[in-house]
Amino acid sequence: MPKRTLDRLPLRWTLLDKLEAIARFLWPARLRGATGWLFITPALLLVGVLLIGLGYMIEYSLHELDLSTYRLKDAYTLDNYVFLVEQPVYLRVLLRTLLAATLVTAMTLFLAFPYAYLMVRTPSSALRKFLLVSLFLPFFIGQVVRAYGWLIILGKEGIINTVLLKMGLPALDLIYNYGAVVFGLVQYMLPFAVLLIVPAITAIGEDIELAAESLGANWLRAFWHVVLPMARPGLVGAGVVVFTLSMTDFAMPEILGGGTTDFIASAIYDSFFQLSNSGLGAALSIVLVTLGSILVAIVFRLTGAGTLSIRQ
Amino acid sequence: MSLIPSKKWVLWSLVSFSLVTLSLPTIIIIGASFTSGDIIQFPPDGFSLRWYERLWELDDFKDAFLRTFQVSLICTVVAIPVGTLAALATVRYRMRFQQTIQVYLLLPFTIPLVVSGIAMMILFGEIRILGQLWPVGIALCLINLPFMIWSVSSTVNGLDPELENAAHSCGAPPVQTFFAVTLPAVMPGIITGALLMFILAFNEFLVSLFLTDARTVTLPVQIYNSIRSVITPDLAAVSVVYILVALLAVWLLDRLVGLDIFLKSR
Numbered sequence: 001m002p003k004r005t006l007d008r009l010p011l012r013w014t015l016l017d018k019l020e021a022i023a024r025f026l027w028p029a030r031l032r033g034a035t036g037w038l039f040i041t042p043a044l045l046l047v048g049v050l051l052i053g054l055g056y057m058i059e060y061s062l063h064e065l066d067l068s069t070y071r072l073k074d075a076y077t078l079d080n081y082v083f084l085v086e087q088p089v090y091l092r093v094l095l096r097t098l099l100a101a102t103l104v105t106a107m108t109l110f111l112a113f114p115y116a117y118l119m120v121r122t123p124s125s126a127l128r129k130f131l132l133v134s135l136f137l138p139f140f141i142g143q144v145v146r147a148y149g150w151l152i153i154l155g156k157e158g159i160i161n162t163v164l165l166k167m168g169l170p171a172l173d174l175i176y177n178y179g180a181v182v183f184g185l186v187q188y189m190l191p192f193a194v195l196l197i198v199p200a201i202t203a204i205g206e207d208i209e210l211a212a213e214s215l216g217a218n219w220l221r222a223f224w225h226v227v228l229p230m231a232r233p234g235l236v237g238a239g240v241v242v243f244t245l246s247m248t249d250f251a252m253p254e255i256l257g258g259g260t261t262d263f264i265a266s267a268i269y270d271s272f273f274q275l276s277n278s279g280l281g282a283a284l285s286i287v288l289v290t291l292g293s294i295l296v297a298i299v300f301r302l303t304g305a306g307t308l309s310i311r312q
Numbered sequence: 313m314s315l316i317p318s319k320k321w322v323l324w325s326l327v328s329f330s331l332v333t334l335s336l337p338t339i340i341i342i343g344a345s346f347t348s349g350d351i352i353q354f355p356p357d358g359f360s361l362r363w364y365e366r367l368w369e370l371d372d373f374k375d376a377f378l379r380t381f382q383v384s385l386i387c388t389v390v391a392i393p394v395g396t397l398a399a400l401a402t403v404r405y406r407m408r409f410q411q412t413i414q415v416y417l418l419l420p421f422t423i424p425l426v427v428s429g430i431a432m433m434i435l436f437g438e439i440r441i442l443g444q445l446w447p448v449g450i451a452l453c454l455i456n457l458p459f460m461i462w463s464v465s466s467t468v469n470g471l472d473p474e475l476e477n478a479a480h481s482c483g484a485p486p487v488q489t490f491f492a493v494t495l496p497a498v499m500p501g502i503i504t505g506a507l508l509m510f511i512l513a514f515n516e517f518l519v520s521l522f523l524t525d526a527r528t529v530t531l532p533v534q535i536y537n538s539i540r541s542v543i544t545p546d547l548a549a550v551s552v553v554y555i556l557v558a559l560l561a562v563w564l565l566d567r568l569v570g571l572d573i574f575l576k577s578r
Contacts, residue, residue: 016487016491019487020485020486020487020488023485023486023487024485032486035401035405036401036404036406036407037401037407039397039398039400039401039405040397040398040401040402040407040413042393042394042397042398043394043395043397043398043401043417043457043461044413044416044417046394046450046453046454046457047416047417047419047420047454047457049432049435049450049451049454050419050420050423050428050431050432050454050455051419052435053428053431053432053434053435054423054427054431056431056434056435056438057427057430057431057434060434110326111326112330114322114323114326114327115326115330117323118323118324118327119575120575128572128575129566129571131327131331132571132572132574132575133562133566133571134334134335135334136558136561136562136571137334137335137338137555137558137559137562138335138337138338138558140511140515140557140558140561140562141338141515141551141554141555141558142514142515142516142517142532142554143515143517143532144515144517144532144535144536144539145337145341145515145532145535145551145554145555146337146338147539148337148341148539148547148548148551149336149337149338149340149341149551150337151539152337152340152341152344152548153336153337153340159340183333186333187333187337190330190333190334191334195574198574198575199575199576202575219316219318219319220319241421244422244424247424248424248425248426248427250425250426250518251517251518251536254536255539265424265426265518268426268427268430269426272430278434281430282430285424285426285427285430285431288424288426288427289423289424289427292423293422296422
């Protein structure tokens with residue numbers, strides 16, 4: 001009789017029992033307290049790949065290029081870093097990049113905030129869905145394809161210029177300049193910024209805004225004194241992400257800048273693949289990583305991690 | 313929300329500008345891909361499907377598409393267990409060095425992609441796996457891993473720990489509790505994360521640029537390489553493939569978990 005019931009046990013149960021036994025064997029109860037570590041280890045190992053790669057990068061950056069063989073010399077030296085400091089061109093590229101990143105961050109936040117605000121506050125669910133889809137679609141289409149789209153619109157023989165010519169007007173240089181790169185970056189960063197600002201706006205009760213307005217603040221003042229300060233975690237998070245992403249971008253300066261507006265990423269790429277000087281490129285990479293980390297650390301120290309923290 | 317007219321006007325003019333910049337490239341690409349002329353111009357020469365026919369004959373792009381699909385699949389399959397477990401660990405379990413681990417797990421975001429890409433190119437070159445396809449998938453999983461962890465951890469936050477305790481006290485052993493209680497509860501986060509991972513790997517460009525060669529080139533890199541020369545409509549037809557895939561992803565995301573999930577406060 002008991003045998004028959006055992007036969008009728010569903011396969012799932014038997015399988016699950018086996019699994020439990022295996023789990024007990026591999027991870028006995030006394031290790032239960034360390035389960036967190038068991039769960040996190042794969043992620044730690046995966047990110048470790050990046051760290052090892054960075055280790056190689058640091059090692060490369062400490063060797064000078066031997067111009068007779070085009071390989072790195074064996075001796076350790078800081079010459080690559082000295083070279084970066086001594087060559088004014090790298091400082092120029094750095095400043096150009098930082099200025100662009102600042103402009104992009106300011107413009108993106110300026111556009112992203114109303115977008116996020118309207119998306120959260122609108123009573124119409126159809127409008128909300130439309131705004132969400134319009135945001136996700138470009139986000140999912142990818143940078144290269146979007147840059148290509150802008151190339152068709154703004155290019156030398158692009159749509160705007162052909163229309164201008166047909167109307168007998170002179171063609172405009174809309175592309176391969178600083179402005180095109182900044183514009184390209186703004187539209188590329190917009191979805192990131194909106195998605196990071198949205199949770200912060202959701203967290204602000206609409207009644208608080210209404211209270212401010214009913215106490216006599218006009219909407220601009222309510223915005224400035226109530227909504228913006230309360231949305232600060234989202235703005236900081238979005239600002240940091242937009243700034244670091246645009247500071248290190250490669251595709252927009254290449255495609256929409258056409259080589260006229262080199263950013264740091266382009267300089268790193270060129271050191272590796274045009275100059276074949278991996279030592280110099282590695283040194284430039286290390287400088288970029290250090291600079292980015294310092295900037296992020298300062299912002300977080302001043303304002304907190306905002307919406308960026310994993311643990312809420 | 314009853315809007316004051318001036319507020320409504322300011323909001324809408326800014327949002328309309330954003331909407332145009334977000335959507336214009338997509339619309340133009342779709343339009344350009346149907347032209348019957350040899351070059352892209354406005355107004356277009358006429359309607360035809362010839363560039364799609366040509367696309368079907370371009371084996372380069374077809375192969376690159378299949379490779380990209382493969383790479384994205386590898387990326388997603390690796391990301392699901394790794395990211396889910398990491399999210400559970402960081403939110404659910406008390407661990408020492410919690411702060412350090414968080415900073416460490418965010419490294420893929422804090423290290424610029426151009427640096428990550430070259431660093432992995434150097435590493436993969438040293439251990440002689442450069443030029444294969446699977447390391448590209450692993451690399452793309454690595455650089456986007458925080459997205460997966462974020463998606464899952466936001467649902468873990470909403471999961472009541474008492475549910476797991478209840479399962480325990482009803483006699484469910486740990487593995488059963490995990491599969492019957494924990495996993496279903498965080499499923500929306502896993503689905504969101506997996507979709508994000510797939511689509512981001514599908515259009516990832518910079519890291520793929522460093523890790524692929526002529527034999528393993530993926531579609532975004534192939535498009536980038538072709539942009540350099542003259543702008544012809546065949547590239548627009550390829551780009552439409554991306555638009556369709558993105559549409560499919562948005563639709564799936566909305567059907568499976570609802571786009572509104574991104575509007576929650578955290």
